[in-house]
Amino acid sequence: MAATLQPPSIAKIPLEVRRVKPFDSEAPSTGVWVGLAAITMTFAAFTSAMVVRQGSANDWRHFPFPTILYINTLTLILSSVTLQIARQGFVLTDQAATIAKPAMNALYGTLVLGCGFVIGQYMAWHELRSEGVYLSSAPSSSFFYVFTVLHALHVIGGLCGLLYVISKLRRGVLRRSTLDAASRYWHFMAILWLYLLLLLWMRI
């Protein structure tokens, strides 16, 4: 009786050597670039709205940024670094790829740092509210909240993406292009945040 080749049970594969599918379509990679183009356009529209609104009346109000924003910035940059470490831990060979345990830890680290960023942003909003700076207090505060909340929502989207990557990885069905797409999105969120911080710092 001829033996049939059965794939090994996922549960039996040690975490260190989970397989990453090397052959897959480029769709996730292209898709994330297209998505980033749309996000760029959205924030460009908000930016132009901010410039126009600031010039339309003399009611622009300046207020100091909560210090935690700068800590959040460092957190997000660090999360990008850990994700890059995780990404480089996926070693691609001809037929399969493996992941080292430190890389997996770096991936979890990215997840934690990303959550930390969102919590930190919430703390910044809370601090501003305690100082009487609300969404409708002034056009400057309106734009501050709009920019930071929408960016945080995008980061939460990125966190969902990372959870998806981890879930695929744990089931041994992660595609390299999916990981690349997720990391590209995450790095973009860090760059976008640096841009927003600079913009808000210059204008507010």
Add this chain to the structure above:
Amino acid sequence: MAEVSAHAAHHAPPPGFIRKNVFSVDHKVIGKQYYGLGLLAVIMGMVLSWLMRIHLVWPNVAIPGLGALSPNGAPGGLITPEYYLQLMTMHGTLMVFFVLTNVPFAGFGNFFLPIQIGAEDMAFPRFNMMSFWVTFVGFCVLVAAFFVGDGPPLSGWTAYAPLSALPGAGPGQVMGQTLWACSIAIFCIGQLLGSLNFITTTLDLRAKGMTLMRMPISTWAWFITSCIGLLAFAVLLPACVLLILDRVAGTSFFVPSNLVVSDQLITQHSGGSPLLWQHLFWFFGHPEVYIAILPAAGIVSHILITSYRRSLLSHKVVIYCMMAIGFLSYMVWGHHMFISGMNPFSALVFSFPTLVITIPATILTLIWIGSLYGSNLQITSASLFALGFISMFVTGGISGFFLAQPSIDVYLHGTYFVVGHFHMVMGVAAIFGMFAGTYFWAPKMFGRMMNETLGKIHFWGTFVGTYCIFMPFHYLGLVGNVRRYSAFVDDYLAPLMPVHKFITIAALFTGAVQLIFLYNLIYSRFKGEAAPDNPWKATSLEWTVTSPPPWNNFGGKHPVVYHDPYQYGIESSSGDFVMQDSPERIQTVRDDKKLP
């Protein structure tokens, strides 16, 4: 052009009724869902236009049932001026967003783009399903405005601020306007997901041998439209977010200081810019014209070539012209704002590209018409509607020359001339494209042939009817008939009433003719003659599969493309054409060296 290796988005066959027909990830089912939603929206939009036209010419006629729908807006079935504006707002919104965007782009595009490039499905099938259901939620939120407190909004489909930002601006401006803004924001998300899918699918999932220039013109049109839509809806979405915040959170993005509305001084807002809304809206709004018309142009090109039995004078020039139109569409939004008080120099800056955009549009038209020479035109319902599209596009386009010039637009902007212009060039032309697409592709979509005789009757009734409606609009505008008024009681407008009565009768007639189409579509769907795989002897990949196609399009095989998309007027084993996936050699084809 580098070839792209064949990859297909794989998913398992649908397991049950719900997953197969409702929450389906199959691009064909999603395409039909978009088509069905568009059909529902167009019926609603058409009924609303009837109500407006009837009210304009017979203001004392009580419309049965309307009083029950809106006791305040139409007490006793008589439409109030405010309710007239509410009907107009909903008519415009339904038609522009849920019909003109949905059917030619999302409907036909979803069904045929993957098949025309040889893919098994869209790149992201789940996103695709989400795109439709998000759009459907947007539709439901919009329609809900009919049933809330003071009814739907009255600020028009453009929702000009500051009145759209203030709840006290009139009936429908409380909950109705908020629902409108939420609906459009949701719609934008759906369209962004759809555009992302279209672009990625076109770039990454083409079959072996399907170079970019071998894609059918319809696919090119959907691809270019999705690029336009990706950037346009990404701007409308933030605009809607800011509008919603002005309405519900007390911000002042669009509401200026010292504004008096309904005899009330607005004190809780200040410093906003109403023009900011117009800039954001029209930065989306003008590309939206091409989101509606380019897919129809692509569909019409595809159908005309099949009907001519020859390729167009230049395949590449058609594609480059569509690209040029898409690019220029982002540089002309200010021509919608000539009367906003903009600097005359700015008006000139926007006027120039507006006139330039007519060059690629004219080239397209000349190619469509010029290719008739030496053709072997097959008269079918689809080809008639395709030719009718050209007629509408040209007629509506010519009036655009006038409106592109600021000095003339200042006079005409607030009149029926504009209504006639955009209904012909954007509305009716795109709808002719939809009809052409329906008659052409219904056999493939439903596996049944539509009745050609009924189709031709439908064409002539619609063609004559629409000209009777919209040509007089231009005349009315030239003599100064203002638009958006619910009654014409001024001395200078009263003599125009016979023209309005003629238009209303034409509108009722044209609407009645659509019942023939509906009957034909529904009857053929169930009782029509079974469709062969390739009833029109066409060449592109959708005609290589069964009618309707199997769930995975090509039965698990990966098609290989050997030819340009339109090899007609030649001698081959199959007749006067060679299909794209046929390995048969054509000696006269210039690029046969590219055979894979």
